[in-house]
Amino acid sequence: MTKHKELEAAAAGYDAGRYPRPSVTVDLVIFTIGEGELRVLLVQRGQWPFAGMWALPGGFVHIDEAIHAAARRELSEETGLAGSDIYLEQLYTFGEPDRDPRTRVITVAYFALVPADVSRRLQSGSDAAAVRWFSVYDLPELAFDHGKIIEVALDRLRNKLDWTPIAFRLLPEQFTMTQLRNLYGIILDRTLDKQNFSKRMLHSRTPVIEAVPNARLTGAHRPAQLYRFVEEGRYEWGATGGDGP
């Protein structure tokens, strides 16, 4: 198909090889919640450049592959999560000429949200020390401009948290009010008033969550009501869009 394109283009007097082309990659900021921390998945580099340092998972966009497809593929390769139920959103494109010492590399950054219960299962499956979750508040030295990328991702996550129901992508299907409030607290890095928080979630004009009838979490103390995200309402998801454009 690419060959066909080139032929057609040549016939029309267009020479695609005229300009030297940059490499294009995708990099993934994969967030999860664990041990009461907001965490991001990093891989340790084996080779030059930045050998031994930690980096975001990522890889080349294949020549016949959509960018979001490349991001999905990398997500699946890196975590084994194939399902499209993992939240994935394009973040920003970074393309300073010197960001990669090898050659000109433009990277399209994505961020992904993996539910706490899913990431717990992952942890045991991943091989050795090459891949690890790190607290976003305690990151190692990072390769390339990946520190910057994580900053931008964290900003975006915090912003979206307030205006979109994105938080539910980090929790199992059913959850207690305390879990949800803690999640917000961890991401926003501040404490939230119990009553005001639950009022906002349950009693705003278009409620965001609803109680699951007869579902209670039994534990060491008073059992808690389980809630789930209300899909119906169809909120404004913000202009930055979802997976593809």
Added chain:
Amino acid sequence: MTKHKELEAAAAGYDAGRYPRPSVTVDLVIFTIGEGELRVLLVQRGQWPFAGMWALPGGFVHIDEAIHAAARRELSEETGLAGSDIYLEQLYTFGEPDRDPRTRVITVAYFALVPADVSRRLQSGSDAAAVRWFSVYDLPELAFDHGKIIEVALDRLRNKLDWTPIAFRLLPEQFTMTQLRNLYGIILDRTLDKQNFSKRMLHSRTPVIEAVPNARLTGAHRPAQLYRFVEEGRYEWGATGGDGP
């Protein structure tokens, strides 16, 4: 410099030519206000593909050029506006494999805001029918996926309007309350209450605009107070960021 990079990379056993590389371009959605309309700048294509159809201005990212620099350069080439005082923000990266029939082209879309007084001066300078402002509510048939790109840009503009002082990038330095209110009305495509609007702008906790002392616009009717944007306050400009990453 690039040559140096390749050498260094080769020495470390990295072959950058291993993968076929896509072309990378920037496309610009340049907004302005004119004749009471929100307008976008389009250029008419002369060649295959989509010959005769209208498209967003844009071009290749040079191999040693930052992406935002390429966007600035195209903006300047297309409009003659060199100053970095024109608002420019990265929008989204579009990379479906088939979006360009010539070859694989990934495009990083930007959107720009040109003040009404500046764009009026431009109009006379541009050559013939090859470049034109179009109302966003009355667009011609567009080449490539540029219709989609404009949609995304319009969404983003509307969203940012409510939470950031972006509107001032479409107005001259001083303006009347009515001009500002009309601007919001045009972009949001609805009418706004006079009193409530000015209350929001002037009397919110952190005022967005201030009266210019002794400056009044004299005209056919009662003269109007002139206002200017308050720079001091430093608002949250939203997570999506400005020009560079």
Added chain:
DNA sequence: ATACTAAGTGTAGTTAGAACACTATAGAGG
């Protein structure tokens, strides 16, 4: 002078968020 047009202002009702303290219900341990 008078009419016309746009600028500018005041008020009451509603809604969302912040601050703050008390009651309820389970298991654990003596």
Added chain:
DNA sequence: CCTCTATAGTGTTCTAACTACACTTAGTAT
């Protein structure tokens, strides 16, 4: 069995911001 303790769950008041709506003011045009 009773008490302790930890977490779940609820009510009220105050303030800031948004909505709806109508009247007054100050210029030019005739």
